[in-house]
Amino acid sequence: MNSKSYTLDDVGEVVVVKHYQARRITIKLKAGEPPKVVIPKLMPFDMGFRFAVEKHDWIATHLQQINADANRLVYNEEQPFSSRLHTVRFVRCNTRCVQAVRAEGGFEMRFPMDTDFGSIRVQRQIGAFLTEMLRHEAKHYLPDRVAQLASAHGFSYNQLTVKNVHTRWGSCSAQNNINLNIHLMRLPEYLSDFVILHELCHTVHKNHGPRFHALLDSLVGGNEKRLDKELNKYKIRL
Numbered sequence: 001m002n003s004k005s006y007t008l009d010d011v012g013e014v015v016v017v018k019h020y021q022a023r024r025i026t027i028k029l030k031a032g033e034p035p036k037v038v039i040p041k042l043m044p045f046d047m048g049f050r051f052a053v054e055k056h057d058w059i060a061t062h063l064q065q066i067n068a069d070a071n072r073l074v075y076n077e078e079q080p081f082s083s084r085l086h087t088v089r090f091v092r093c094n095t096r097c098v099q100a101v102r103a104e105g106g107f108e109m110r111f112p113m114d115t116d117f118g119s120i121r122v123q124r125q126i127g128a129f130l131t132e133m134l135r136h137e138a139k140h141y142l143p144d145r146v147a148q149l150a151s152a153h154g155f156s157y158n159q160l161t162v163k164n165v166h167t168r169w170g171s172c173s174a175q176n177n178i179n180l181n182i183h184l185m186r187l188p189e190y191l192s193d194f195v196i197l198h199e200l201c202h203t204v205h206k207n208h209g210p211r212f213h214a215l216l217d218s219l220v221g222g223n224e225k226r227l228d229k230e231l232n233k234y235k236i237r238l
């Protein structure tokens with residue numbers, strides 16, 4: 001036996017896990033999961049649980065915080081999600097399992113009647129579907145759009161890759177390979193174009209020096225600063 005479950009007041013289930021590489025006791029917290037106390041292989045399980053009892057306040061506070069963060073963006077029935085090309089509505093109906101079907105203007109994601117939209121599991125299911133939808137849209141739309149903007153302004157680039165990353169909208173390598181984020185599909189088209197133009201300018205200037213900004217600014221009618229500010233209002237991740 002490698003793990004043992006205990007119950008901790010106000011927290012619920014706590015799992016003590018033996019790990020052969022562990023040198024000391026550590027506590028691992030993850031949204032929607034019971035806290036895990038990792039202990040060295042030769043330590044008795046009860047000692048791990050006693051450690052959790054000692055750290056009770058810390059565990060309770062942090063777990064609540066982590067779960068609240070995970071629920072920060074709550075998808076629900078009242079609020080459809082819109083990308084640039086599709087709207088997704090979340091509805092309850094007589095279905096046994098979650099399914100997404102084509103509907104007017106986009107998709108309908110159908111859930112069983114007793115679905116708890118506040119649960120992390122449901123939020124993750126929705127997040128996963130939306131991510132796939134954005135990926136699909138991005139692969140369909142971005143290659144053509146980049147080609148159009150490049151030819152309109154006389155840029156050339158190597159390869160275009162579409163990715164789901166949390167840190168940036170786009171990047172351009174030394175070899176002029178451009179990476180663009182699927183989340184560009186959540187932006188209005190002029191902001192997505194602004195990101196594409198930014199990366200295309202990097203095919204000419206590799207840094208963010210004055211010549212880079214002068215070029216980009218000239219392509220967006222002198223609005224680089226304003227567009228940058230607008231872009232910063234959008235979170236990259238869902």
Ligand SMILES: [Zn+2]
Pocket residue numbers: 198202208
């Ligand atoms: Zn840049």
